Amino acid sequence: MEYVPLDEDHQIPEGHTPVPAGCEMDGLRKLYFASGMVHRTILDSVFGAGKLIEVPGKWGEHLGGVMVAYDEREILVKEGGKVLCWKKH
Amino acid sequence: MPSRYYSPRAQTGNRLQPAAEDDLVVLEPAAVSTRRGKSEPFSAHGDPPVDPYQLDNYLITSAEGFSPFEQNLGKAPFKDLHGDDIWPALAYTEDGGVHPGKVSLTFAQTTLTFRLRCISTLQSEFLSAARNTICRRTRPIRSSFSIRITWNMFR
Numbered sequence: 001m002e003y004v005p006l007d008e009d010h011q012i013p014e015g016h017t018p019v020p021a022g023c024e025m026d027g028l029r030k031l032y033f034a035s036g037m038v039h040r041t042i043l044d045s046v047f048g049a050g051k052l053i054e055v056p057g058k059w060g061e062h063l064g065g066v067m068v069a070y071d072e073r074e075i076l077v078k079e080g081g082k083v084l085c086w087k088k089h
Numbered sequence: 090m091p092s093r094y095y096s097p098r099a100q101t102g103n104r105l106q107p108a109a110e111d112d113l114v115v116l117e118p119a120a121v122s123t124r125r126g127k128s129e130p131f132s133a134h135g136d137p138p139v140d141p142y143q144l145d146n147y148l149i150t151s152a153e154g155f156s157p158f159e160q161n162l163g164k165a166p167f168k169d170l171h172g173d174d175i176w177p178a179l180a181y182t183e184d185g186g187v188h189p190g191k192v193s194l195t196f197a198q199t200t201l202t203f204r205l206r207c208i209s210t211l212q213s214e215f216l217s218a219a220r221n222t223i224c225r226r227t228r229p230i231r232s233s234f235s236i237r238i239t240w241n242m243f244r
Contacts, residue, residue, distance in 0.1 A: 001147075017142075019144055020144060021144065021177075021179050021187070021189040022179050022186065022187030022188050022189055023186060023187055024186050025182070025184035025185045025186040027185070031186075031187070031188060031189055032189065033177050033179075033189045034189070035167070035177075040170050041170075053168075053169070053170060054167055055167065055175075055191065056166070056167050056175060056176070056177040056178075056189070056190070056191040057189065057190065057191070058188055058189035058190065068191075069190055069191065084177070086142055
């Protein structure tokens with residue numbers, strides 16, 4: 001397995017197969033293991049400073065990015081998200 | 090976190106409800122089903138799986154009798170703000186969904202986002218194969234979790 005960066009449209013680059021990890025309640029909208037970079041603290045996010053931290057979360061085609069749980073909040077990461085994919089051999 | 094603990098069985102028949110205004114919910118272990126991965130022991134040095142592209146081969150399923158947090162889980166793929174180990178995980182929600190999230194070895198809880206909330210559950214399934222991690226199962230210990238062997242598919 002390997003984490004593959006999402007493209008500009010928040011989709012998986014062609015040729016990669018994501019590792020299925022779940023689904024929404026309708027069973028149709030699939031969810032996958034993913035990760036996103038978030039600011040370590042609220043102050044960092046306000047001032048755009050400080051180091052980022054990588055947090056595991058979920059991705060689906062319908063989410064518009066990677067959703068992570070951090071600091072007891074749901075954060076939608078729209079840039080720099082990665083999705084866990086089966087590694088090519 | 091006793092002030093946030095919520096017993097869904099006692100009040101709503103296993104349905105999730107916010108425990109406090111901060112929307113953090115802690116489930117009783119029996120409130121969610123987490124028997125997805127296989128439960129039999131597996132040696133980290135054994136044969137590779139028949140189907141290497143089957144996620145269940147790489148999940149550590151929680152159950153009674155074992156604690157994955159006290160096993161040799163190898164190097165954690167993620168760290169939290171304080172440098173503590175974080176693993177990818179998934180958990181079931183009461184509406185039938187299955188949501189990927191994370192599990193903290195410090196608090197032994199899986200946290201995921203669901204309906205714009207952060208939800209924590211005491212049960213979890215680890216994704217242990219990510220990032221070249223090897224997990225080993227040891228003898229049972231007193232805990233409410235179990236661990237399942239997996240291996241590094243990149244070896």
